[in-house]
Amino acid sequence: xxxxxAEVARIAALAELAVDPAELPRLTEDLERILDFVARLPxxxxxxxxxxxxxxxxxxxxDDVVLPSGLARPPADFAPEFVDGFFVVPRLEAMEDA
Amino acid sequence: MSVRAAAASVAERLAAAGPRGLNAxxxxxxxxxxxEADRVDALPRHLPLHGLPIALKDNIVTTELDxxxxxxxxxxxxxxxxxxxxxxxRAAGALIACKSNLDxxxxxxxxxxxxxxxxxxxxxxxxxxxxxxxxxxALVAAGVVSAALGSETGGSVRQPASFCGIVGLxxxxxxxxxxxxxxxxSSLDCVAVFGRTVGEAARVFGAIAGHDPRDPTSVGAPPxxxxxxxxxxxxxxxxxxxxxxxxxxxxxxxxxxxxxxEQLRELGATVTPVSLPHSELxxxxxxxxxxxxxxxxxxxxxxxxxxxxxxxxxxxxxxxRESRGQGFGPEVRRRILLGTYVLxxxxxxxxxxxxxxxxxxxxxxxxxAFGAGVDLLFTPTTPTPAFRAGExxxxxxxxxxxxxxxxxxxxxGLPALSLPIGRSEGLPLGGQLIAPYLAExxxxxxxxxxxxxxxxxxxxx
Numbered sequence: 001x002x003x004x005x006a007e008v009a010r011i012a013a014l015a016e017l018a019v020d021p022a023e024l025p026r027l028t029e030d031l032e033r034i035l036d037f038v039a040r041l042p043x044x045x046x047x048x049x050x051x052x053x054x055x056x057x058x059x060x061x062x063d064d065v066v067l068p069s070g071l072a073r074p075p076a077d078f079a080p081e082f083v084d085g086f087f088v089v090p091r092l093e094a095m096e097d098a
Numbered sequence: 099m100s101v102r103a104a105a106a107s108v109a110e111r112l113a114a115a116g117p118r119g120l121n122a123x124x125x126x127x128x129x130x131x132x133x134e135a136d137r138v139d140a141l142p143r144h145l146p147l148h149g150l151p152i153a154l155k156d157n158i159v160t161t162e163l164d165x166x167x168x169x170x171x172x173x174x175x176x177x178x179x180x181x182x183x184x185x186x187x188r189a190a191g192a193l194i195a196c197k198s199n200l201d202x203x204x205x206x207x208x209x210x211x212x213x214x215x216x217x218x219x220x221x222x223x224x225x226x227x228x229x230x231x232x233x234x235x236a237l238v239a240a241g242v243v244s245a246a247l248g249s250e251t252g253g254s255v256r257q258p259a260s261f262c263g264i265v266g267l268x269x270x271x272x273x274x275x276x277x278x279x280x281x282x283x284s285s286l287d288c289v290a291v292f293g294r295t296v297g298e299a300a301r302v303f304g305a306i307a308g309h310d311p312r313d314p315t316s317v318g319a320p321p322x323x324x325x326x327x328x329x330x331x332x333x334x335x336x337x338x339x340x341x342x343x344x345x346x347x348x349x350x351x352x353x354x355x356x357x358x359x360e361q362l363r364e365l366g367a368t369v370t371p372v373s374l375p376h377s378e379l380x381x382x383x384x385x386x387x388x389x390x391x392x393x394x395x396x397x398x399x400x401x402x403x404x405x406x407x408x409x410x411x412x413x414x415x416x417x418x419r420e421s422r423g424q425g426f427g428p429e430v431r432r433r434i435l436l437g438t439y440v441l442x443x444x445x446x447x448x449x450x451x452x453x454x455x456x457x458x459x460x461x462x463x464x465x466x467a468f469g470a471g472v473d474l475l476f477t478p479t480t481p482t483p484a485f486r487a488g489e490x491x492x493x494x495x496x497x498x499x500x501x502x503x504x505x506x507x508x509x510x511g512l513p514a515l516s517l518p519i520g521r522s523e524g525l526p527l528g529g530q531l532i533a534p535y536l537a538e539x540x541x542x543x544x545x546x547x548x549x550x551x552x553x554x555x556x557x558x559x
Contacts, residue, residue, distance in 0.1 A: 018423025044455030054511035
């Protein structure tokens with residue numbers, strides 16, 4: 001299956017993943033090889049249509065009550081930056097994708 | 099021996115299993131072990147796992163040891179809560195010994211994809227212990243700990259159990275709580291168990307199984323009632339799927355399986371051929387579904403709430419991209435790209451929907467075999483014994499194919515177990531038993547009887 005380096009770069013952007021341009025040829029080759037391998041799956045038949053459910057018969061709704069978080073340490077202890085109850089991040093570049 | 103003395107000897111063995119040894123142990127400390135020993139000493143001695151040293155794959159969170167998932171992304175991360183399985187192990191008297199090395203975020207079949215270096219096979223340092231739970235497998239096989247928890251998404255406990263010559267049990271999907279297991283492929287992930295014997299694996303499984311309201315996928319069924327293995331398999335029908343014995347199967351693997359089937363007959367079981375015709379679709383389907391789910395699950399590592407944050411970035415988007423680009427290793431990046439690709443507009447129909455349909459066919463194959471009166475299935479666990487380090491790292495597809503016999507039961511959510519059935523030039527070989535959904539008691543009883551009859555040290559010829 002033909003995949004281009006430009007497509008891999010676009011997918012990496014969709015996945016919010018920085019990729020060094022020098023890595024692109026190798027990643028493209030890997031992706032092509034894997035997609036060739038997985039593309040052997042047949043078209044779905046009527047036999048295989050419908051939802052598949054693995055495990056529990058149905059998911060049980062939980063009571064709508066607030067439970068204690070059970071956290072031994074607050075977010076300020078594990079977040080990279082946490083001030084006054086907020087996770088702190090750099091500013092958003094003004095409408096870069098608009 | 100007191101628990102304190104046992105903990106001290108575990109510490110000595112762990113010191114030898116670090117980066118200069120098997121490289122199987124990640125976080126542990128003498129102080130934490132001593133505190134664990136004191137805690138266990140204060141518990142009643144009749145508890146089922148009293149004093150049993152257990153390693154945890156480093157994607158199972160604890161408040162007292164770092165959880166890295168074998169990734170730079172989570173280096174130094176300390177969870178603010180304990181996984182349910184950890185709470186249950188502690189309540190059963192187990193001694194939490196250490197965290198164990200793994201393929202980064204449990205993605206791999208050789209434990210060569212850890213940011214903290216590859217794990218060595220305990221019998222041959224040139225070979226891999228399997229993966230992704232290779233650290234846990236190596237620690238049990240080397241006798242550092244008595245048992246360990248791993249996790250399975252597509253065979254990550256059974257395959258390393260087979261390579262290392264120990265027992266690996268993957269429970270039914272939903273049987274063991276995943277609260278506190280770092281998510282990879284949520285429709286597949288299970289906490290799974292390694293033991294040196296079937297009995298030890300069963301004991302640990304018994305302690306951790308059962309409903310957990312904190313895990314919405316946890317099964318509401320009552321906890322399994324395990325029974326001791328009897329010496330007979332009279333009345334048990336064991337199906338042997340032809341698709342798991344291809345013409346190019348490693349001759350030693352085939353010979354060990356033939357001998358095991360003979361043993362099953364001698365124990366009174368009826369061995370009957372069956373067909374699981376869609377088995378060959380399992381690995382391709384898995385490598386669409388698991389990366390698709392991983393791409394979604396790993397979106398949470400964005401450098402904002404926890405984990406690695408790239409320094410010196412100017413805006414939020416760069417923060418996401420650089421933190422993720424720097425934090426994830428090559429195999430995780432590959433799978434995020436693959437998962438994003440197969441879910442992207444125009445490709446979801448061609449890939450994701452086909453994979454879901456294949457999964458349905460695979461699950462139906464199993465349902466038909468069990469519906470026709472077969473109690474258990476027997477197959478090889480892996481197509482070959484442990485391969486050499488570096489042998490498959492250049493070709494991801496060759497690596498993925500190592501999971502060919504373990505993937506189908508994962509896709510169908512069924513319980514399955516690998517146990518040692520012989521050796522090939524000194525390297526262990528595993529045989530796999532697969533049971534119907536929630537039939538772990540039958541699976542473990544049969545595996546126990548078979549284990550007692552087999553000589554796992556015998557060369558397969």
